Amino acid sequence: MNYLAHAYLSFGHPDILAGNMMSDFIKGNKKNNFPILIQQGITLHRLIDQYTDEHPATLAAKQLFKPQVGLYAGSFMDVVYDYFLANDEQVFAAEQQLAHFSETVYTVLQQYEPVFPEKFTPAFQHMRTHNWLLHYRNKRGIEKTFEGLVHRAQYLQPPIALLPVLENNKAFFQEAYQQFFPDVIQFASKQLAILLNEL
Secondary structure, three states: OOHHHHHHOOOOOHHHHHHHHHHHHOOHHHHHHOOHHHHHHHHHHHHHHHHHHHOHHHHHHHHHOHHHHHHHHHHHHHHHHHHHHHOOOOOOOOHHHHHHHHHHHHHHHHOOHHHOOOOHHHHHHHHHHOOHHHHOOOHHHHHHHHHHHHHHOOOOOOOOOOHHHHHHOHHHHHHHHHHHHHHHHHHHHHHHHHHHHOO
8 A cells, every 4th residue: 555545554653654655664583673662663664555556456457567567567456546545535524534534644753753764754855845645646646656556666757647547447456446446445444453452
């Protein structure tokens, strides 16, 4: 999952949110350098990513990206899920609800800046300055996110036009989201309860 989904799947728990959002910048057992609840957030992120990658809806949908981006298809599918989450009226009834959620996430994360992994600090600054979480709601925001992924990918050469993949297969991706997201909510909620009970 991408940033918006990981924020949402932290279920309002500040330490879990911090670990969940920083996780991609923390390799292997370096998670042990953080307070225990942040470690649990890092673990939750990794569990969610594994579950997402193995879910049948994801496996089917990412095939649409594979001709252009190969093994990076899963990363682009994560962004697609964030797009549909941002536009899910059952989660965010209107843009103002997503805007409020986004600002709450940034405010909470700001408190953890002293323990940010070095490379997460500029990422968070860009996230907040350009309001990534809110902009997953619109196609221009998704297009810029796609462009950023292509630019950072080691084996991809920009430009690669990927927004048409989303636009031309929107109904298919919408169905994948509707199949997947209730499952990942249930999974993440259960895993978080297990992690917290281990403390």
